[in-house]
Amino acid sequence: MARPDQLDPVLGDLDARVRAAIRAAQLPETDPGLEKPKQPEHGDWATTAALRLAKPAARNPRELAQLIVDHLDVPDVVEEVSIAGPGFVNFRFAHRYHQDLVRRVVERGAAYGRSRKRDDERRRVNVEFVSANPTGPLHVGAGRWAATGDAIAELLDAAGDEVVREYYVNDAGEQVRIFGESIVLTATGQDLDDEHYRGQAIREVATELREHHGDGLFDRQAGDDDLVGSEAGGIDHDDGVLRDGDADTAAGDARVHPGVAARVGVLGVEAMRQRIEDVLHRMGVDFDVWYSEREGLHASGAVDATVAELLERGEAYDADGATFLRTTSHGDDKDRVLVRSDGRPTYFASDCAYLRDKWSRADQLYYLLGADHHGYVARLKAAAACLGVPPDRVEIRIGQLVNLLRDGEPVRMSKRAGETIDLDEVVDEVGVDVVRYHFLRQGLDTAIDFDLAVVARQSMDNPVYYVQYAHARINSLIRTADERGFEHGELADAPLELLTHPAELELLTAMAQLPLVVAEAAELRATQRLARYAEELAGTFHRFYTECRILPGADAAADERAEAEQLGRARYWLAVAAKQALANALGLLRVHAPERM
RNA sequence: GCCCCCGUAGCUCAGGCGGAUAGAGCAACCGCCUCCUAAGCGGUAGGUCACAGGUUCGAAUCCUGUCGGGGGCGCCA
Known part of the structure; x- marks a missing residue:
């Protein structure tokens, strides 16, 4: 998990001070685990360190919270420290912190929310997804892997890793x-x-x-x-x-x-x-590598070389004229055949060779597979172990399948029938953003019903529009401001200290969370975290927009007008920053952020 | 026979590596546009977090079992 100091200087400082306080109190070291309290009235940020220290220290968490507070060198930006609930330590930040946030977001632009990793923490991650057999068109289910794998790759990239999107083409056999x-x-x-x-x-x-x-x-x-x-x-x-x-x-x-x-x-x-490849491109998914099994593994001799290596390592053995891989010594149910008695290598042998090849190009291997492949996980992990790849470097995630429906009735997707509704047609029918977002806002463990009639009919109620609308709305606001010749001035001169309305502060707090949300979503490989956050962020903007007049009204009296102009400047820049945050959140999901709707 | 996933509001789902009164959208009901996009906002109503045990100061969250639903493997590639 990326640490706060890599995401936000102020939080990083607080994180360090809490750590110091824990040390000074002679408590076991622990991650402060800074988080945003669920209830805004509890404060802007909180540490749960006392709660987590309760067990190892065998002491009452509230008592520990007090100890931490006693030893804490409170930074200037923190206006108020309080202990609440079972042992939360809550921090309320000065308005200055939120106002600085507007500048930081605008200055960082598209990079806001992204973070770097130290060289020794950065990984070259190979993300393999879709990899459907090229013997037929992609169906809707593949769309789920396309959207999810692509967004996870983007998240990992945003979290500071080097990412390769790869498609394994089963063009042999x-x-x-x-x-x-x-x-x-x-x-x-x-x-x-x-x-x-x-x-x-x-x-x-x-x-x-x-x-x-x-x-x-x-x-x-x-x-x-x-x-x-x-x-x-x-x-x-x-x-x-x-x-x-x-x-x-x-x-x-x-x-x-x-x-x-x-x-x-x-x-x-x-x-x-x-x-x-064309359909995936329409989906906004472009792979870095299309890996041909035939060329990369068979023609190159990689399969033979891999089998030879496995024999050499003592992980494979010959029996009954065939060659087996001893996957049982790494948790599999039975040993798997690599080379049949007639000399033909199995598909599994290709997988071993492919894994070996990827491991030579990356140091973290991520596989996104459908639930129909879950029986494959054990042997793949065993294969990795046999090839000497550390288990924590091979991640195999299983996603539940997609049921394509129309008006609640299943749409036939059997290959034998041949006539199915392809991903291409679904994209035509409901649009890329709807398809992508529908898949991304749900966790991999949930089987998804994709009802064409519902998705199309309720398209105006689709959450993706809620988020996109917020973005388009801000753009409209900016456009209107320009048309009216509103003098927003420079960001550096904006009177951000005027941003004290609850709706403004909630929007600011939401914006402040993006870097942490991205880091967490990347860590958990959970696209729905970011999607739900985007909805929350959009919600805080919509409320702000409803409650706070941004551009000064034309009917104000002269003396009030000067005041409204000043407040308008601050709010204008807040809106600009919010637009950036929304665009970044949508961008990481690779969903379009429209200028108008 | 074995394995995986799910069961949270009427519906679709977040939350789930233990922590503050369990959230959102849709559907329902009541309000809000002379004013920057009402694809919006506010409010009301709606919950034994499937069930039963267990671990814990504390369980929707972890463990075991049961029930219910979905899927997979044992046939192919």
């Missing part, structure tokens, strides 16, 4: 051959079997490939002569296309030449991957 067959059969108007992929996107890809490569691509002869070459047996040991797959279905569909299926499969996968 059995499924590529099946995908190739599916395209060929679709293109040539033949019936598909149960195992084949189908749907609108496949038809489009088939058409696309025909246009680029001609009918010959799907032709058996062409496959024999030009495309298959040494891989006539259907197994291509060089690029891994036909190596993988747990099924012992070396055969394949008799109507499609294996070489043609392989060739078309590779082309088709790339075409589909491109479509996925």
